[in-house]
Amino acid sequence: MNVRIALYGALREADPRGYLEVDVPPDSTIATLRELLTEHLRDHAPAINAGLVRVSAFASADEILHNHRKVPENLELAVLPPVSGG
Amino acid sequence: MDDLHVAVVERQLAALNVAEALDFVSDPRFGGIAVFVGKVREFNLGRQVTGISYDLFEPLALRTFRAIGERAQHELGAPLKLYIAHAKGHLSLGDVAVVVAAGTPHRAEAFQACRLAIEAVKHEAPIWKQEHYIDGDSAWSEGCSLCQPESDATAHDATGEDGNAVHGHHH
Numbered sequence: 252m253n254v255r256i257a258l259y260g261a262l263r264e265a266d267p268r269g270y271l272e273v274d275v276p277p278d279s280t281i282a283t284l285r286e287l288l289t290e291h292l293r294d295h296a297p298a299i300n301a302g303l304v305r306v307s308a309f310a311s312a313d314e315i316l317h318n319h320r321k322v323p324e325n326l327e328l329a330v331l332p333p334v335s336g337g
Numbered sequence: 338m339d340d341l342h343v344a345v346v347e348r349q350l351a352a353l354n355v356a357e358a359l360d361f362v363s364d365p366r367f368g369g370i371a372v373f374v375g376k377v378r379e380f381n382l383g384r385q386v387t388g389i390s391y392d393l394f395e396p397l398a399l400r401t402f403r404a405i406g407e408r409a410q411h412e413l414g415a416p417l418k419l420y421i422a423h424a425k426g427h428l429s430l431g432d433v434a435v436v437v438a439a440g441t442p443h444r445a446e447a448f449q450a451c452r453l454a455i456e457a458v459k460h461e462a463p464i465w466k467q468e469h470y471i472d473g474d475s476a477w478s479e480g481c482s483l484c485q486p487e488s489d490a491t492a493h494d495a496t497g498e499d500g501n502a503v504h505g506h507h508h
Binding site for chain 2: 257259260261263306307308309310311312313314315317318329331332333334335336337
């Protein structure tokens with residue numbers, strides 16, 4: 252399953268398009284997606300600190316998706332580095 | 338919650354409007370209004386700042402603002418009108434980055450609601466700032482992890498106050 256992940260904050264610099272696409276096995280969890288994204292960045296965007304994904308959240312437009320959640324099908328996700336608003 | 342106004346405002350289109358916030362939270366029931374205004378300031382960690390670019394995941398940011406408003410309403414247990422607006426895009430020195438206003442019957446609840454809301458916006462909303470420095474360098478601010486509440490990330494920024502360490506690190 253191909254998952255499109257929108258990039259924000261410091262992770263935007265991983266791809267000028269503002270998103271990445273990662274292949275994940277069916278019924279994968281967010282924890283698996285996190286590992287696959289880390290590997291993807293290591294291979295394709297080595298300038299990005301790989302540890303940033305460890306402290307980033309995954310989300311839909313509606314909610315944060317924690318590690319135990321299944322990766323939803325046919326839904327663009329976002330990866331959210333630590334926040335710094337205000 | 339009809340007494341809640343939330344907004345994300347693209348800086349290229351408009352500046353945040355403090356007067357609008359005051360108008361929104363004004364009400365014959367309310368004798369107290371508290372307002373927090375966060376602005377881009379000149380120095381951060383000894384570096385001269387010329388501007389800040391704000392990146393937001395807008396749909397979730399607006400949902401988060403609404404959730405913060407509902408939480409404030411629940412915790413306060415008193416009538417409340419709350420206004421939360423955050424800027425997006427490139428801001429210059431002195432530009433307003435965030436406005437939070439709370440109207441309540443008495444001052445104690447107004448301060449409480451305003452403080453709760455601005456702290457929650459800073460720690461929970463999907464917003465990121467990139468500081469631009471006079472030497473041409475830029476850097477994304479460190480911040481609060483949304484997936485690891487016990488994150489040991491430290492954060493410093495060039496807006497608002499370098500406030501109290503309400504959850505273990507300074508902003």
